[in-house]
Every structure is written in structure tokens, then in C-alpha cells.
Amino acid sequence: ASEYDYVIVGGGTAGIALATRLSLGLPDADILVIEAGPAALDEIRINAPGMRGSTLGSVYDWNYTTTPQESINGRVIDVNRGHVLGGSSALNYLCYDRASAAEYNGWGELGNKGWNWDTMSAAMVKSENFTGTSSDLHGDSGPIRSTFNRNVPECLASWLPTMNALGIDTNEEFMGGFPIGASIQTTNIDVTHYTRSYSAVSYLPLAGSNLEVMTETRVAKVNIVNLKKAGCKKLHATGVTLEDGTVIKARKEVVLTSGSIGSPGLLELSGVGQAKVLKAAGIKQLIDLPGVGENLQDHIRTSNSYTLKPGFESFDFMIYDNAGPAAAAEVARWLAGEPSWVDYTSATYGFLNLEQIAGKEGAKSLIADAKAAYGKTSTKVDLKKIEQLSDATVPQVEIIFEANYIGAKGYPGSGNLITLFSSLAHPMSRGSVHIDATNPLGKPIINPNYLSNDYDLQASIAAAKYARKIANTEPMASTWENEWEPGPEVETDEQWEEFVRGATQTFYHPVGTCAMLPRKDGGVVDSDLVVYGTANLRVVDSSITPTLLSAHIQTAVYGIAEIAAEKIIAKAKSA
Numbered sequence: 001a002s003e004y005d006y007v008i009v010g011g012g013t014a015g016i017a018l019a020t021r022l023s024l025g026l027p028d029a030d031i032l033v034i035e036a037g038p039a040a041l042d043e044i045r046i047n048a049p050g051m052r053g054s055t056l057g058s059v060y061d062w063n064y065t066t067t068p069q070e071s072i073n074g075r076v077i078d079v080n081r082g083h084v085l086g087g088s089s090a091l092n093y094l095c096y097d098r099a100s101a102a103e104y105n106g107w108g109e110l111g112n113k114g115w116n117w118d119t120m121s122a123a124m125v126k127s128e129n130f131t132g133t134s135s136d137l138h139g140d141s142g143p144i145r146s147t148f149n150r151n152v153p154e155c156l157a158s159w160l161p162t163m164n165a166l167g168i169d170t171n172e173e174f175m176g177g178f179p180i181g182a183s184i185q186t187t188n189i190d191v192t193h194y195t196r197s198y199s200a201v202s203y204l205p206l207a208g209s210n211l212e213v214m215t216e217t218r219v220a221k222v223n224i225v226n227l228k229k230a231g232c233k234k235l236h237a238t239g240v241t242l243e244d245g246t247v248i249k250a251r252k253e254v255v256l257t258s259g260s261i262g263s264p265g266l267l268e269l270s271g272v273g274q275a276k277v278l279k280a281a282g283i284k285q286l287i288d289l290p291g292v293g294e295n296l297q298d299h300i301r302t303s304n305s306y307t308l309k310p311g312f313e314s315f316d317f318m319i320y321d322n323a324g325p326a327a328a329a330e331v332a333r334w335l336a337g338e339p340s341w342v343d344y345t346s347a348t349y350g351f352l353n354l355e356q357i358a359g360k361e362g363a364k365s366l367i368a369d370a371k372a373a374y375g376k377t378s379t380k381v382d383l384k385k386i387e388q389l390s391d392a393t394v395p396q397v398e399i400i401f402e403a404n405y406i407g408a409k410g411y412p413g414s415g416n417l418i419t420l421f422s423s424l425a426h427p428m429s430r431g432s433v434h435i436d437a438t439n440p441l442g443k444p445i446i447n448p449n450y451l452s453n454d455y456d457l458q459a460s461i462a463a464a465k466y467a468r469k470i471a472n473t474e475p476m477a478s479t480w481e482n483e484w485e486p487g488p489e490v491e492t493d494e495q496w497e498e499f500v501r502g503a504t505q506t507f508y509h510p511v512g513t514c515a516m517l518p519r520k521d522g523g524v525v526d527s528d529l530v531v532y533g534t535a536n537l538r539v540v541d542s543s544i545t546p547t548l549l550s551a552h553i554q555t556a557v558y559g560i561a562e563i564a565a566e567k568i569i570a571k572a573k574s575a
């Protein structure tokens with residue numbers, strides 16, 4: 001067919017979740033999902049949790065990069081995004097958690113009616129099916145399977161006692177809106193075969209026959225018309241044009257679910273965005289929306305890593321000798337349904353506020369840095385972030401204790417290493433993503449402005465110093481013999497700064513580029529996720545997030561899709 005009721009552009013995390021719910025809630029509607037990447041349902045590198053990371057740079061990745069980032073020594077950072085049915089939910093690292101209640105409430109406080117912890121937590125619970133025992137807030141009948149990892153390696157056993165020794169309490173109820181503390185967290189593994197649970201395998205099979213999925217098909221633009229003569233004040237999306245020129249019509253709505261990098265570009269290609277960007281690319285502006293592609297926010301991280309003492313084994317052989325016999329034996333075990341290193345995903349986490357990592361005075365000084373950077377000229381988003389820096393319930397630093405080496409320096413070649421990732425939950429830097437005027441359908445220009453203010457730099461340094469403090473605290477201190485990264489020679493403030501500028505990387509969580517905010521505050525969509533100035537074009541994915549959450553973001557993306565589905569179904573039923 002070339003005509004559907006709903007055309008959904010992007011079969012990723014949100015796109016597949018939304019399409020499945022629409023198919024179930026509107027059984028008489030025809031729904032089409034168009035996905036640029038292939039379906040790869042049998043791909044072991046996607047399905048095997050322990051092979052996460054092995055698909056980065058592959059055909060399943062859009063393989064974008066940032067512009068040279070001035071404040072991190074001009075380095076260019078990879079921007080990995082899923083180019084496969086399931087999108088980034090097929091590529092991600094399977095961390096499955098939620099942010100603090102205050103952060104979701106903050107979305108509502110920014111002018112987004114109906115968006116808060118109550119509505120988002122209900123939506124996230126709706127998408128979850130938890131297996132295990134827990135007093136925490138979990139869903140038990142949603143599509144996305146979650147569980148506690150059955151393989152928490154012995155080399156991570158020191159985590160909770162070490163954090164407790166530092167005065168950080170164990171938190172067993174980190175999903176309920178108060179994640180501060182040290183915890184063993186959940187992962188999106190389906191325990192039936194210990195495989196990745198993601199949108200394409202967990203939502204899509206539930207859909208009815210009224211949902212059609214087109215893969216390996218890229219949308220070039222949304223077709224938008226002016227029906228003023230017919231009495232409509234707002235512009236209408238009539239459908240989409242594919243890269244090969246084929247036109248597909250939408251009777252009711254077009255929904256962009258192409259992610260934080262894809263969706264703003266599609267709006268621009270369709271004539272919706274900043275005058276300057278569109279003019280440079282020779283695209284006629286239909287709606288002036290200066291917020292399109294702006295407000296890009298991302299988590300940043302550095303790594304402290306340590307060589308374990310003899311007797312401890314880490315996951316390194318599965319990454320750095322993945323063609324070797326030991327790794328092959330683990331894969332065989334996993335394929336036979338037995339517990340294996342292939343089950344391992346991140347398990348041990350700390351979510352901390354500024355006082356916990358930097359002390360009272362340190363926290364004050366960091367907040368002063370943030371205010372100095374943005375205090376006078378700041379937007380409402382900046383002000384909300386600054387306000388939450390002082391909220392003790394809102395995590396500002398995440399530490400993940402990993403059973404393997406990951407970092408900037410490179411694996412030393414042999415040995416069993418562990419890593420303490422430290423990540424800033426709310427960097428003050430914001431950047432942009434726009435189409436390239438010289439090649440609008442090519443790779444976008446992505447500039448996150450990493451570390452472009454003193455708060456991001458100083459908070460990253462404080463977090464990395466705190467990670468060293470953790471490593472030097474018992475019982476963890478007795479498990480390792482050598483600090484590999486940053487290395488014991490890094491001691492002075494100048495050396496820490498040099499380390500952080502040289503090591504800062506993304507944590508793969510770009511959001512905010514089609515922000516849900518009032519139009520006057522740079523918003524692109526309203527609280528129904530409808531693009532301003534249009535009657536029937538929505539954006540439903542990570543790009544609508546107004547302020548980056550402290551959690552890994554897939555749970556929120558599923559929640560956004562669930563809320564959007566309810567809104568679209570309600571509108572259709574009331575028509």
C-alpha cells in the first residue's frame with residue numbers, strides 16, 4: 001500500500017514500542033513503520049548480552065561523529081546510533097534503571113502539562129516485565145523483560161561494602177524515584193534464553209496484522225502542506241517521501257521516532273527549523289522553529305582502571321581475546337543455556353549527589369562554577385539544572401564499577417582489569433545537531449560542546465578523584481595491584497585536568513534536540529508531542545526530553561512511547 005492511517009518514521013526504541021501499542025489500541029487503523037536499517041533478529045552480537053559493544057562501528061550503526069571538540073583537545077567523538085530494527089535498543093549496554101522523581105517533575109515544571117514522576121513512572125512500569133524478587137517499583141506485565149543479572153562476577157563483590165565504608169548506603173529500591181546510593185541494578189535480559197530484551201523482539205511480536213514494517217528504507221522528508229484555504233490554521237503532514245522519491249501518504253498522522261540525531265534532521269529536511277540552517281541548505285522554511293536541533297545534552301564519562309591481583313578474573317578476555325578458546329567456550333556455554341560470562345552486563349552502580357563526591361564546600365564551589373557559566377544568561381533549562389544541583393535527591397554523578405577495562409589509554413595487552421566509570425549526570429554544556437548545508441541528506445553536524453564550561457570540567461575532575469578514593473578504600477583496595485588509568489603519577493590539579501580533557505568520552509545518551517518545552521522557551525513539540533505549527537506531526541523519542549535525566553535513558557524512552565500511544569489512541573477515539 002502507499003497510504004496508511006499512521007506513518008511512523010524510525011523503527012527504533014520508541015518507534016517500535018509506539019507502533020505496537022497503536023496497533024493494539026486502534027485495531028482498525030493501518031500503521032506503517034519505516035526503518036532505515038535491516039532487521040537482525042538472529043544476530044548473536046545483538047542478542048548475547050555480553051557481546052554488547054561489538055556492534056559499534058558495524059552495519060547496525062549510523063557511525064556518526066562529533067565536530068572537533070575544542071575543550072577536549074580538539075578530539076572527535078564517535079556518535080553511535082542504532083541503524084537496525086530496534087534502533088539503539090539493539091546496540092545499547094542493557095543498563096536498565098530510572099532517574100529521581102524530581103527530574104521527571106522538573107519536566108512538568110518547565111511548562112509541560114501532565115509530565116511528571118507519577119505519569120512517567122506509570123508509563124515505565126507499563127513497559128516492564130520484571131523477573132525476580134524485589135520490593136522495588138517494577139512492572140510485571142509489560143513487553144520489556146528485566147531482571148537482576150545472574151552473573152555478578154566475583155571481582156565486583158567488593159562494591160557494596162566499599163561504598164558503605166565511604167558512608168554511601170546501599171539502595172535496593174533505586175527504581176522508585178530515589179536512586180541515590182550504591183546498588184546492584186537490573187538489566188534488560190529475557191531470562192528465557194538469557195538474551196537481550198529490546199523493542200524489536202519484545203514489543204513487535206505483540207502487534208496485530210494492522211502493523212506493517214518496512215526495513216532498509218530511509219525517509220528523506222515529511223510532506224507538509226498548508227490548508228489555510230480550507231480553513232485550517234495549522235500545517236498538515238500528508239505523508240513522507242522516501243530517499244528514492246516514493247511518496248507514502250498518511251491519512252491521520254506522521255510520527256517521527258528517528259532519535260535525537262535523526263528526528264531534528266528530518267524536521268529540517270521538511271522545512272521546519274531555524275531560518276539560518278534552512279537557508280544555507282536551500283530548503284524553503286515552512287515553520288520557524290529555532291529550537292530544532294538545539295538543546296543537545298549528553299552524559300560524559302571518564303574511566304579509572306586497575307589491574308587485579310592474581311587469583312581474580314575479569315571480563316577482559318571476552319573483549320580483548322574474543323576469538324580465543326576461552327571466549328569461545330563461554331559462548332558455547334551460553335548457547336547451551338548454561339550460566340556463562342556471555343550473560344554479564346553492568347551490575348554495580350553508585351548514584352551520588354555533589355556533596356557525596358565533593359563534600360559541602362566542594363559542592364558549593366561546583367554550584368558556583370555552574371552559576372558562573374550560565375547564571376546570568378541562562379535559559380529555563382539551565383536554571384532548572386542549576387536548581388537541581390542542590391537537591392540531595394538528584395544524582396549528579398554516576399559511578400559504574402565494571403568487571404573489565406574500558407578507557408582512553410587502551411587495554412595494556414594482558415591482565416585482568418576493573419574500571420570505575422564516572423559520569424556527569426547533568427553536564428551544563430549544551431550543543432546542537434543540524435543538517436550539513438553542503439550535503440543535507442549526509443551525516444549531520446553534531447556539536448555537543450563537551451566540557452565547554454568550568455562546571456563540567458571541575459565536576460568531572462571531582463568525580464574521577466572520587467573514583468580513585470573508592471578504589472583505595474577497603475575491601476576494594478585489596479583486590480588490585482596497579483592503577484592503570486589515569487595512573488599514580490596523576491596527582492596535581494593540572495594533571496587531573498589534563499587527564500579529564502584527554503579522556504572524556506560520551507555515555508551514548510544524546511537527548512533534547514526536539515525539546516518538549518513552551519515554544520517561547522525553544523520548544524519544538526508541545527506537551528502532546530505535536531510539532532508547533534502543525535496539526536498532525538509528532539515527535540516521539542529521546543529527542544523530546546527537555547532536560548537529560550540522571551539515569552540511562554532507555555527506560556524513559558519506552559515511557560515516552562507509552563504516553564504518546566495513550567495520547568494518540570485517545571485522540572483517535574474521540575474523533
Ligand SMILES: Cc1cc2nc3c(=O)[nH]c(=O)nc-3n(C[C@H](O)[C@H](O)[C@H](O)COP(=O)(O)OP(=O)(O)OC[C@H]3O[C@@H](n4cnc5c(N)ncnc54)[C@H](O)[C@@H]3O)c2cc1C
Nearest residue numbers: 010012013014036087088093094095219259542552553554
Ligand atoms: C552504544 C550505546 C549504549 C547505550 N547504553 C545504554 C544503556 O545501557 N542503557 C540505557 O538505558 N540506554 C543506553 N543507551 C541509550 C539508549 O539506548 C538510547 O538513548 C535510546 O535507545 C534511543 O531511543 P530512540 O527511540 O530515541 O532512538 P533509536 O532507538 O536510536 O531509534 C531511531 C531509529 O530511527 C531510525 N531512523 C533514523 N533516521 C531515519 C530515517 N530517515 N528513515 C528511517 N529510519 C530512520 C534509526 O535507524 C533507528 O532505528 C545506549 C546507546 C548506545 C548507542
